[in-house]
Amino acid sequence: MSSTGRVVVVGAGVAGLVAAYDLARSGGFDEVLVLEGSPEVGGKLRTREVGGVRVDVGAEAMLARRPEGIDLAAELGLTVVHPATTRSGLWTHGSVRPLPRTLMGVPLDVDELADSGVLGESALARVRLEPTLPDSDLTVDRSVAGLVAERFGPEVVDQLVEPLLGGVYAGHAGLLSAQATTPQLVALARQGSLLDAAARLPRSDAPVFAGLPGGMGGLPAALVAAGGFEVRVDRPVRGLERTDHGLALTVGSTHDPQRLLAGAVVLACPAAPTARLLADLAPDAATELAAVESASMAVVTHAFRAEDAGAADAGGSSGFLVPPVEGRRIKASTFSFAKWDWVRSAGEGLLLLRTSVGRHREEADLQRSDQELVASSLAELREAVGLEAPPVDSHVQRWGGGLPQYAVGHVDRVARVRSAVSRVPGLAVCGAAYDGVGIPAVIGSARTAVASLTQAQ
Ligand SMILES: Cc1cc2nc3c(=O)[nH]c(=O)nc-3n(C[C@H](O)[C@H](O)[C@H](O)COP(=O)(O)OP(=O)(O)OC[C@H]3O[C@@H](n4cnc5c(N)ncnc54)[C@H](O)[C@@H]3O)c2cc1C
Known part of the structure; x- marks a missing residue:
């Protein structure tokens, strides 16, 4: 088989495995090979036994209101389950109180917010003023805290937005991009009052989250079991360069590196290793990715x-x-x-x-x-x-x-990365660094990467 008939995926997290699964089914390549640097597949999807029970110790749920995760599970013949309870609490002011309904921290029901005891009287009064405020300037990206505090005051950011963003991104609302992390809020704010726009949203009883019996950590194994590609673990990729015969990867330990040729490569690893691998091949993309904290x-x-x-x-x-x-x-x-x-x-x-x-x-x-x-x-x-x-x-x-961390300007940064990567024939990138850190968004990024390669063939 010629090396140009081979496509190599670097990283066996959910992004890399979905990319490999789709590449194998595209029929565009003779061989689909996944190289994983660590001893096991799955990346942040992982189960371990605790008290003799195997449970997720990484991601444990996926959004059900985006199609990618649910659709993939159905494609793989996996049963999807939904949480038995959707009620959650907020540990604040000395007790665990019911978490009021919000859209990424923006209150959906001010009376319920008042009953929760999460905000004091003056903070609540400030929230009620929001519909009277002039429209926010959304001509440039801004931080989530900047947008929400401008509309509702700082307490809503501290008490509601920060804990929600801390859960999803482990980040700070003052640093995270509104456009990249809370695009729904930006879309609603374009209508004027966030409170009014949120109140107009249709109420849905459809479950927000889904999981897999046995844990989300079962998804990687199901992708591998679906077959059509080979996975090699303990194979860190250390270098990537262009040759007259395609792309050349340097693989394995520093004292015994191997060289592998491929017609196409998908980099499905986190931003920092991707930046290192792109340093010579796509230096502009490397610089951008190196700046993603x-x-x-x-x-x-x-x-x-x-x-x-x-x-x-x-x-x-x-x-x-x-x-x-x-x-x-x-x-x-x-x-x-x-x-x-x-x-x-x-x-x-x-x-x-x-x-x-x-x-x-x-x-x-x-x-x-x-x-x-x-x-x-x-x-x-x-x-x-x-x-x-x-x-x-x-x-x-x-x-x-x-x-x-999706800093302010992240969406433009990703566009610049993709533009630089697209100038290297046979190269694509995907994973949590680009279009969202949640599992459905990561699956979506893998499918975009595969489409870019197969369409270019
Ligand atoms: C604690 C935690 C909880 C989370 N909870 C949820 C949740 O409940 N729901 C949700 O939707 N999302 C959740 N997320 C986010 C989600 O799990 C991740 O964003 C997603 O799994 C990332 O997938 P990925 O394939 O992009 O990257 P990863 O899972 O990081 O996989 C990348 C792989 O590349 C490998 N690699 C790196 N460098 C190299 C190299 N040079 N050569 C070869 N291989 C390499 C790594 O070893 C790794 O296996 C959570 C994340 C964390 C950390």
Whole structure:
């Protein structure tokens, strides 16, 4: 087989595996090969046993209101499940209160917001003023905090937007791009009052989130099982250059590197390694990607005996978020046992739940031993929901540089990256660094990358 009939995908996270799956089905290449630097496939989709129950220790749900994830699951013959409860809490002002309905932190019902006790009287009065304000200037991208604080005041940002963005991006509303991270808010703000535009949104009972029984960590294995491509793990790609015969990859350890030729390459790894690989081939794209910062975090999962953990079971909530202004270590807790029926049944007599720690530019919080992370997670769970019982098992999963940060101007940056990459024949990029960090958006980016290669053939 000629090397030009081979396409190599770098990175076996969900982006790389979806790209490989589509490339194999496009019929455009003789061989589809995925090279993964670590010992296992899946990237941020990963399960581990905690208390003998295999649960997600990375991503654990996907948006159901975007089609890409649900459609892929159906294509793979996977059953999709929805959370058993959609209620969530906010640990603020000394107690866990019901999280009022919002659109990325923008209140959808001011009376419900008032009842929640999350905002004080003057902050609520400021929210009610929003429809009387002049339209916001949306001619240029701005930070989410800039837009929301201008319309609703800083307390809405601190109490509602920050915890939601902390959960999804591990980022700060003052740094994240409104256009890239909350495009729905920007679209609504173009209509004038955000409060009025949000009130006009049709109410839907369709589930917002979906998961897979056994965990989102089952998706990578299902993609590999669907076949049509080969995956090699422990194969970090260290270099990429153009030759007269196509693209040449340098693969493997530094003391025993191998060279592999390919007609096309899809880079499906995070921004930093992609920047390094593009340094010679597409220096403009490399410079842009090198400027994309990332946030590190850790997921601390505990298994409690159900009979010991009664207090956490209260309320049937799926967990709670924590506004950063509260000065806590944990930024969220997911009561997996309450959220997912499959977790509750898999963990006979056990309650599994997780907390997450770590925000952008706050790496110091993670520079502690696993034991310390477990201890502070338990101490805060005790304070938040009165969970006194010792767990039967705990697990710490660290995600160094786990989430890219979409700074103001990100959408334009990505357009410049794609333009520079498109000037290299046979090259495409995809993954969480581009069009959204959520699983459906990442799948979408992989499908865009494959389309760009197959259309160019
Ligand atoms: C803790 C956490 C919780 C999350 N929760 C959710 C959630 O509930 N719902 C949701 O929708 N999203 C969630 N996300 C986001 C989502 O999981 C990720 O954005 C998505 O999985 C990223 O997929 P990816 O393929 O782009 O990248 P990755 O999963 O990072 O995969 C990239 C792969 O490339 C490999 N690689 C890197 N460099 C090289 C190299 N030089 N050579 C070869 N291989 C290389 C890596 O080892 C990795 O396997 C979460 C993320 C984190 C960190």
